[in-house]
Amino acid sequence: MLEKLKNTQFNFIFLGISAAMPSFALGIPFGLWLLSAGVDKQTLGLVTVSSIIVALNFFWSPFINRIKLPVFYSFLGLRRSWILISQISLGALLLLLSVLDPNQNLAIVVVVACLIYFFSSVQDIALDAYRVEYDQYFDAENLATIYQIGYKVGAFLIGAQVYGIIGAENWQAIYLYLGLLMFFLTSITFLSMRVKEANLSESSFDQFFSAFKNLLKKDNVIILLLLVGIYKISDIVLGPMAAALYAEVGLDNAEYLQKKSYFNFIATFVGSGLAxxxxxxxxxxxxxxxxxxxxxxxxxxxxxxxxxxxYLNFISINFLDTIAQAFTAVCFITYLVGQVDRRYTAIQYAFLASLVIVPGTLLKGTSGFLTDSMGFYNFFLLMGLIGAPSIGLSYLLIKGLSFNLQNNLKIAAVILIMGVFTFSLFEYQELKTVLNDKYIHFFVYSVLSFLVLAASQSLKRILLFIGLISLGVFTELLQNVSGLRNFEYMDIIANSLGILVGFLIFSIIEKTLKIPD
Structure with missing residues (x-):
């Protein structure tokens, strides 16, 4: 009976919940808790940089990949013994948070948060390696999907339960509940199957360097590492200011947060299934x-x-955002699994997973300062724009990570289109007193149309022309919807003239140089 219970892939739902508990505990609830205690947005942004500890986990991953814990290893194996130790430690630290007051002990709260991040990173190293090696029983993409569903259950369904039963103000009770839940999840670790683990003869330090040497031998490794490093950067930098936004506009009450969590839970299935x-x-x-x-x-x-x-916008936008997060999490986990050598599973996966976190974590410390200087509206537009390079490099992935002139032009065109779209929606102050903005519209759309033509010679030009004209009209309509800027026909005319000039210049150069279609 026990063996039948163990022979399943659905244990990763509960292991996903376990992985999500630290992130949830130090996510929206943590931000709202500190804000309610009088911590300002700038300090909140800086405090969240402590999550850089998770991003440095590849430094201790060789030890977790090799050191066999006495007693625990005999019963559980290498991976599950480290998962169990981290779960017990996290449960104890969450219980400790439940008795602290950030008004009186902010420094201690930050230290405890750092320790939670550390043991969360230990759990992530062991759990990621365990999931990769578990594909000896089940397909990797299925495991990634089930794990992601479990992760979102921890982030949203448990969150809804917390907000619904306890409320959004009783922080001590919230962390008490999360700590006890973490202790309960240790039972899943005991019930999960043991996997066949690589038994390397190298020392931990030799493993560390061998793992990196093996990784750096991959084709186009620089582009690969760049893609991994920037793929989720906008999501990470945006994170701390989501709680600040909810508090700013009055969407931080317990009922709203509870309903958001339920809808986000449903969105997880949608995003994971689509992925x-x-x-x-x-x-x-x-x-x-x-x-x-x-x-x-x-x-x-x-x-x-x-x-x-x-309320409707709050639920709808979070629902769509969660679909996107679940979608990218499943595909990214699947992609990373395909990049690691099974001899160095824990080290290489930990490094790649860390590389996902490091750039965004370093930048998110500035999120509070950016929000104070440019406002929430411009800040979230900027968060979309900084994701443009990830779109470009993802396109290169489709092309086999091949850098050539045509691919580079397409990437540049995509980034410029996103830049034009984003800055067209920005809220500016006193722009017209510095320079007539019609000249800017004309020049930018001239360059954009020329670049789009150079990058997309295989597409019909009439379609490109219609697409660029539509971009100019659409941005003007959105400016009117925002109420921050006006819909101006002269802007559309300037955009259209710029597009025509760009087309003419490209046609002249094409005929002069006899560029083939």
Whole structure:
């Protein structure tokens, strides 16, 4: 009976919940807790930089990949013994948070948060390696999907339960509940199957260097590492200011947070299911590209939420954002699993997972300062824009990570289109007193149309022309919807003239140089 219970892939739902508990505990609840205690946005942004500890986990991953814990190893194996130790430690630290008051002990709260991040990183190292090696029993993409569903259960369904039963103000009770839940999840670790683990003869330090040497031998490794490093950067930088936004516009009450969590839980299934279908239908490369587009789009929606903070917008935008997060998480986990050598599973996966976190974590310390200087509206638009390079590199992934002139032009065109779209929606002060903005519209759209033509010679030019004209009209309509800027026909005319000039210049150069179609 016990063996039948162990022979399942659905244990990763509960292991996903375990992985999500630290992130949830130090996410929206943590931010709202500190804000309610009088901590300002700038300090909140700086405090969240402590999560850099998770990003440094590859430094201690060789030890977790090799050291066999006495007694625990005999019963559980290497991976599960480390998972169990981290779960016990996290449970104790969450219970400790439940008795602290940030008004009196902010420094201690930050230290405890750092320790939670550390043991969370230990759990992540062991759990990621365990999931990768578990594919000896089940398909990797299925495990990634089930794990992601479990992760979102921890982030949203447990969150809804917390907000619904306890409320959004009783922070001590929230952390008491989360600590006890973490102790309960240790039972799943005991019930999970043991996997076949690599038994290397190298020392921990030799493993560390061998793992990196092996990784750096991959083709186009620089582009690969760049893609991993920037793929989720906009999501990470945006994170701390989501709680600040909810508090700013009055969307931080317990009822709203509870309902958001329930809807986000449903969105997790939608996003994970779509990702799994897309991977099987179009392969992982196309799925990564679609995921990058989704992240950028949904991050920008938070600017709209700031302008129109209704309950419907709050639920809808978070629902779409969660679909994007679940989608990208499944495809990214699947992609990373395909990049690691099974001899160095824990080390290489930990390094790649850390590389996902490091750039965004370093930048998110500035999120409070950016929000104070430019406002919530411009900040969330900017968060969409900084995801543009991930779209470009994801496109390269489809092309086999091949850098050539045509691919580079397409990437530049995509980034410029996103830049034009984003800055057209920005709220500016006194722009017209410095320079007539019609000249700017004309020049930018001239350059844009020329670049788009050079990058997309295989497409019909009439379609490109209509697309660029539509971009100019659409941005003017959105400016009117925002109420921060006016709809101006002269801007559309300037955009259109710029597009025509760009087309003419390209046609002249094409005929002069006899560029083939």
């Amino acid at each position: 799994l279908w897309t991977i099987k239908k179009f392969q992982i490369e196309m799925t990564m590209f679609v995921g990058a587009l989704l992240v950028v789009s949904t991050n920008m929606f938070f600017s709209y939420l700031y302008l129109f903070p209704s």
